[in-house]
Amino acid sequence: MTTIHSDPLEAVAGIADGATVLVGGFGMAGMPVTLIDALIASGASDLTVVSNNAGNGDTGLAALLAAGRVRKVVCSFPRQADSYVFDGLYRSGDLELEVVPQGNLAERMRAAGAGIGAFFCPTGVGTPLAEGKETREIDGRTYVLEYPIKGDVALIGAEAGDAMGNLVYRKTARNFGPVMATAATTTIAEVRRVVAVGDLDPEAVVTPGIFVDRILDLSAAPADVADAESPTSQEVSA
Amino acid sequence: MSALAVPTTTTEHTDRGPLDKHELAAVIARDIPAGAYVNLGIGQPTLVADHLPQGSGVVLHTENGMLNMGPAATGDDIDPDLTNAGKVPVTELPGAAYFHHADSFAMMRGGHLDVCVLGAYQVAASGDLANWHTGAPDAIPAVGGAMDLAIGAKDVLVMMTLFAKDGSSKLVPACTYPLTGVGCVSRVYTDFGVFAVGSSAEGDPGVVSVLETYGASVDELSARMDVELRPL
Numbered sequence: 001m002t003t004i005h006s007d008p009l010e011a012v013a014g015i016a017d018g019a020t021v022l023v024g025g026f027g028m029a030g031m032p033v034t035l036i037d038a039l040i041a042s043g044a045s046d047l048t049v050v051s052n053n054a055g056n057g058d059t060g061l062a063a064l065l066a067a068g069r070v071r072k073v074v075c076s077f078p079r080q081a082d083s084y085v086f087d088g089l090y091r092s093g094d095l096e097l098e099v100v101p102q103g104n105l106a107e108r109m110r111a112a113g114a115g116i117g118a119f120f121c122p123t124g125v126g127t128p129l130a131e132g133k134e135t136r137e138i139d140g141r142t143y144v145l146e147y148p149i150k151g152d153v154a155l156i157g158a159e160a161g162d163a164m165g166n167l168v169y170r171k172t173a174r175n176f177g178p179v180m181a182t183a184a185t186t187t188i189a190e191v192r193r194v195v196a197v198g199d200l201d202p203e204a205v206v207t208p209g210i211f212v213d214r215i216l217d218l219s220a221a222p223a224d225v226a227d228a229e230s231p232t233s234q235e236v237s238a
Numbered sequence: 239m240s241a242l243a244v245p246t247t248t249t250e251h252t253d254r255g256p257l258d259k260h261e262l263a264a265v266i267a268r269d270i271p272a273g274a275y276v277n278l279g280i281g282q283p284t285l286v287a288d289h290l291p292q293g294s295g296v297v298l299h300t301e302n303g304m305l306n307m308g309p310a311a312t313g314d315d316i317d318p319d320l321t322n323a324g325k326v327p328v329t330e331l332p333g334a335a336y337f338h339h340a341d342s343f344a345m346m347r348g349g350h351l352d353v354c355v356l357g358a359y360q361v362a363a364s365g366d367l368a369n370w371h372t373g374a375p376d377a378i379p380a381v382g383g384a385m386d387l388a389i390g391a392k393d394v395l396v397m398m399t400l401f402a403k404d405g406s407s408k409l410v411p412a413c414t415y416p417l418t419g420v421g422c423v424s425r426v427y428t429d430f431g432v433f434a435v436g437s438s439a440e441g442d443p444g445v446v447s448v449l450e451t452y453g454a455s456v457d458e459l460s461a462r463m464d465v466e467l468r469p470l
Contacts, residue, residue: 026325027325028325029318029319029321076381076382076383077380077381077382078379078380079379079380080380090378091376099380101382101385102343102383103339103343103346103347103386103390105339106342106343107340109340121347122389123347123386123389125419125420126420127416127417127420128371128417129381129385169336171304171317171319171320171330172300172321172336174336174337174338175303176338177338178340206338
């Protein structure tokens with residue numbers, strides 16, 4: 001059963017301190033900025049964030065980091081030209097980092113969503129990122145045992161959704177969204193528009209509604225939510 | 239199996255200087271087989287796209303979920319939802335396809351991607367690649383898709399300068415930087431020449447085959463490098 005929300009705070013209600021949160025997006029493409037702003041306003045802290053990057057500029061994931069709500073980041077590529085928020089927190093020792101090869105990040109979440117206990121993967125063999133991990137030779141090639149990454153919550157961005165929870169994405173903003181949607185106990189998607197049930201071509205649905213618990217309809221959400229909530233988030237983090 | 243054409247003899251272009259980065263990109267583009275599925279890494283490797291011949295049939299893959307990626311977007315074509323792996327706005331070509339990240343990396347690991355072109359800090363004669371981390375204590379490690387590409391693409395081509403700023407060769411007997419992949423590189427394209435390494439090199443393990451040189455002879459390069467170079 002999927003619920004549709006116009007209030008971002010209502011959409012993220014119940015995210016607990018210490019939760020593991022899968023955050024979609026590749027850079028800013030597909031990043032659920034409104035849901036992240038609501039998460040900041042909700043006050044949840046001590047979070048583990050799983051995302052490809054570790055924030056760009058001052059918005060979205062970078063704002064969540066800046067608010068001091070994140071204990072650990074699991075990602076493939078934290079260091080970017082505009083990742084100064086992450087860089088500062090990492091260098092001061094205020095943030096734990098686990099670097100995961102990008103394909104392993106995706107596949108480990110895919111495994112979580114598909115009920116796979118673990119899998120043998122050739123990526124990273126002989127590198128520091130495979131140190132201490134179990135290996136096995138299969139058909140003459142060495143593989144590393146990789147375990148699933150499961151989220152308590154997934155926050156993703158999509159183009160459109162319906163009341164069944166079905167989602168479609170737009171261009172490369174799709175990226176991690178469909179994988180993360182499968183891998184969390186509660187999946188929350190922000191969509192640019194909600195369409196009537198039956199309006200999405202069933203052949204073109206990318207994420208079937210069974211994977212989606214809540215949809216935030218950005219077209220119905222107040223445009224100034226992020227601005228209105230930011231003083232609250234500063235108070236909570238202070 | 240490598241689909242790269244192998245020349246029969248080594249060509250020494252000593253009547254000219256080393257290649258600049260655009261000339262180097264053109265040499266790499268020349269060697270990419272027609273119709274190949276190709277991933278170009280962030281940075282200089284993206285220049286290769288500018289030199290692919292019309293009608294090559296090469297399909298560019300970007301790991302953030304697209305096949306048949308077009309050139310960089312400008313003006314009104316800039317769309318925040320359409321970027322390459324370097325987060326640069328790009329365009330789509332007719333016949334493009336979008337897919338999620340797990341599928342994108344299945345294309346690599348599953349042996350569907352023919353060629354990737356990556357930058358590097360170091361490449362060993364064995365084909366070991368080091369391109370993600372300097373190992374410096376204050377460096378923030380960031381691997382992205384490099385390890386997946388390194389072991390996934392059928393041919394891994396490295397595009398780099400042959401010598402570091404301090405004059406030391408980046409094509410080495412053994413990498414001193416943390417590895418990205420073991421024995422994964424087929425070919426190293428540099429300003430001073432093109433080299434076959436690892437299982438794609440001819441002859442003894444640890445010996446690098448020189449396919450061509452630019453601005454120096456094989457002997458002149460040998461004098462500046464610790465790896466054993468062998469002409470074809």
